[in-house]
Each structure stands twice: as C-alpha cells, then as structure tokens.
Amino acid sequence: MKRRLLAIGITAMMAVSMFGCGQKEAADTTDAPAPAETEEAKENEEAPKAADDAEKDETPAADLLDWEQELAKTYAVNGDETFTWGYITMSFTDTFCAKVQEEVENYTKENYPNVKLNVADGKNDVNTQMELMENFITQGVDAILLTPVDSDGDVAVCGLAQEAGIPVINITAEPNCTEEDHFFIGSDHYLSGQLQAEYLIENVDDSETLNLCYLEGSNGYTHTTLRKEGFFETLDKAGYNYELLASLEGEYLRDKAMDITEDWMVQYGDKIDVIVAANDEMAMGALQAEQAAGVTGIINCGIDANDDAKRAVSEGTFGCTVFQNAVKQGQWGAIAAYSACASELQPEFIEIPYELVTKDNLADYQ
Numbered sequence: 618m619k620r621r622l623l624a625i626g627i628t629a630m631m632a633v634s635m636f637g638c639g640q641k642e643a644a645d646t647t648d649a650p651a652p653a654e655t656e657e658a659k660e661n662e663e664a665p666k667a668a669d670d671a672e673k674d675e676t677p678a679a680d681l682l683d684w685e686q687e688l689a690k691t692y693a694v695n696g697d698e699t700f701t702w703g704y705i706t707m708s709f710t711d712t713f714c715a716k717v718q719e720e721v722e723n724y725t726k727e728n729y730p731n732v733k734l735n736v737a738d739g740k741n742d743v744n745t746q747m748e749l750m751e752n753f754i755t756q757g758v759d760a761i762l763l764t765p766v767d768s769d770g771d772v773a774v775c776g777l778a779q780e781a782g783i784p785v786i787n788i789t790a791e792p793n794c795t796e797e798d799h800f801f802i803g804s805d806h807y808l809s810g811q812l813q814a815e816y817l818i819e820n821v822d823d824s825e826t827l828n829l830c831y832l833e834g835s836n837g838y839t840h841t842t843l844r845k846e847g848f849f850e851t852l853d854k855a856g857y858n859y860e861l862l863a864s865l866e867g868e869y870l871r872d873k874a875m876d877i878t879e880d881w882m883v884q885y886g887d888k889i890d891v892i893v894a895a896n897d898e899m900a901m902g903a904l905q906a907e908q909a910a911g912v913t914g915i916i917n918c919g920i921d922a923n924d925d926a927k928r929a930v931s932e933g934t935f936g937c938t939v940f941q942n943a944v945k946q947g948q949w950g951a952i953a954a955y956s957a958c959a960s961e962l963q964p965e966f967i968e969i970p971y972e973l974v975t976k977d978n979l980a981d982y983q
Contacts, residue, residue, distance in 0.1 A: 692956040695728035703753030707764040708741040720947025743770035760954040762786045768839040784957040788950040800964045802950045806840035809939045810847025812973040816937040823858035832867040832894035844895045867899040874902030891916045897926035940972040
C-alpha cells in the first residue's frame with residue numbers, strides 16, 4: 618500500500634554560494650609628489666590607498682560561508698607561490714567526481730596562478746592509482762590530491778607519498794589509514810544517511826508498516842558503510858515502523874541499480890513503498906526501472922543533488938536528495954593543497970556540510 622506524504626515542511630537549508638576571488642590591483646603608476654608638497658597633502662593622498670589595501674585584504678574572506686570563516690584564518694584561500702601538484706581522480710566518468718575535479722581546476726587557476734596542476738584518471742582501479750602515484754612522486758610534485766577508489770586498497774597508495782614526504786589531500790573519499798597522515802576534504806557520510814531517514818520520519822506516514830528497499834554503494838568504501846549506518850540507525854532510534862524487503866550492492870551505478878530494481882518489482886510487486894539509494898545515480902536507475910514498468914507511487918531518495926535528481930524532486934518522483942557540495946569539496950581541496958605546501962599545515966579533516974533537498978527548498982539549489 619503506497620504511503621502518502623505528510624504535509625510537514627523541511628526547514629530550508631543554506632543556499633550555496635561561491636568564493637569571491639580577490640585579485641591584485643595594478644601597480645600604482647602615479648608620479649611621486651613634488652618636494653614642495655606638504656606632509657598633510659601626502660597623508661591625504663596615502664589615506665585612500667591604505668583604505669583600499671585594507672579592503673583588498675578582507676575581500677577573500679568576505680564572501681565565505683559562515684563555516685568557512687574560521688578556516689580562512691589558517692588556510693591561504695589565494696596566493697602566488699610556485700608549486701606543482703598531481704591530482705589522481707577516482708574516475709573521469711563519475712558524475713560527482715567530475716564536478717569536484719572541475720572545481721579543483723577552476724579554483725586553482727583563478728586563485729593560485731603559479732600552481733601547475735596535473736590531473737590523471739584513476740579509472741576506478743587501485744592499481745592504476747598506484748602507478749599514477751609512483752609517477753607523480755618520480756616527477757617530484759609538491760602535493761598530491763587523491764580521490765581513493767578503495768578505502769582499504771588506497772592505504773598503500775597514500776603510503777607511497779607519505780614515505781616521499783609529499784602531503785596528501787584526499788577529496789570526497791578517505792582511505793583507512795591514520796588520520797594524522799593526510800588531509801581529508803569531504804563530508805560526514807553518516808549524516809547523509811541520517812538526513813534521508815529524517816525525511817522519511819517527518820514526511821512519510823508509518824502508521825502501517827513501510828516496505829523499504831535499499832540500494833547500497835560499492836563494498837570497500839567507508840562512505841558506503843557510513844551512509845547505510847546513518848540511515849538505518851536513525852530509523853531504528855526513532856522507532857520508525859518499516860520492513861526491509863531487500864538491500865543489495867548497486868556499486869553506485871545507474872545501470873546496476875536499474876537491473877536490481879527490475880528484479881525487485883518482479884519479486885515484490887506493488888509491495889514496495891520506498892527505495893532509498895546511497896547516491897543519485899542508483900536512485901535514478903531505480904526510477905527508470907519503475908517508469909519502464911509503468912509503476913508509480915514509489916518514493917525514491919538519493920544523495921548528491923545531481924541535476925536529474927533535482928528534476929525528479931521537482932516532478933515528485935523523488936521524495937528527497939541530499940546535497941553533497943562538489944564545489945566546496947573541490948575548492949577546499951585546492952586550498953588545503955596550497956596551504957600544506959606554503960605553510961606546512963598539519964593534516965586535518967575539513968568537513969563540507971551535507972544539506973537535505975526537498976520540494977520546499979529546491980529553489981535554493983537550482
């Protein structure tokens with residue numbers, strides 16, 4: 618039996634904003650004052666310049682979000698020192714990682730003009746990432762940015778850079794190595810699952826048992842485990858009335874999720890009320906399977922707030938998605954890399970907050 622959505626609004630989340638990029642002013646070409654000028658005239662001339670300089674110095678931090686202001690006191694959000702970085706992506710074909718990569722490239726170009734950024738495709742393969750890491754170390758890069766393919770397998774990949782004394786900045790995903798050995802720029806993945814669960818608790822009636830299917834991410838990823846734990850532990854703590862019909866690994870892939878959902882619809886028929894997925898690609902695969910079968914009324918929930926997921930929220934075929942901020946992950950990946958090179962900062966976790974996206978606040982994310 619399909620559940621109706623309750624008329625409970627979700628508090629609108631903070632709108633996404635971009636960093637302001639402070640640019641250097643052109644050199645002052647004004648002629649020096651004549652000797653006959655008074656000291657008062659000199660002071661009057663220099664006062665506006667001092668005010669301009671103060672305004673310029675404050676510009677980079679002025680446009681940061683609230684949670685970024687404190688970080689900006691320690692990290693260099695722009696600079697002109699010369700460095701070379703290697704950036705090993707998880708895969709050029711992953712939708713979310715491609716957005717992160719684009720922002721790393723854009724932010725570096727705009728804010729660190731003397732940094733040479735070399736980007737390589739990890740091809741979703743640990744061995745490929747290992748080879749790329751060895752190549753970058755041989756080239757003598759100053760920092761290495763990495764989105765790990767496998768949380769366990771990439772421990773050795775990070776270890777190579779640490780042995781060479783090269784700072785490692787992990788973006789989006791984190792290997793299972795000592796936290797003090799690397800920067801991690803990403804989000805609290807437990808929270809993303811928690812937000813999905815809170816959406817159901819606050820919006821989907823459980824006076825009758827809710828029949829639920831869950832699409833898991835790839836095994837071996839820390840964020841796969843945390844998203845699932847955050848979701849189910851939150852439901853259970855709230856005493857939510859649900860039955861888990863099935864939970865299968867969809868590998869974060871749309872086609873894989875579509876095949877699984879097709880099998881579920883054959884197996885469970887119209888019993889399915891909700892399908893929750895560990896990312897939007899899988900949630901969209903589930904939706905496409907439903908649409909191909911002419912099935913309506915299933916509530917789908919994803920993570921990432923990709924464009925097609927936001928359209929689905931607008932059309933009512935998704936109940937919610939969870940915004941994972943690719944722009945901020947990319948920006949702070951670049952900022953951490955530059956700051957590690959320029960000032961030898963100690964590695965830390967820089968958390969980029971997740972945000973729930975529903976029809977109520979969708980306009981903030983368009």
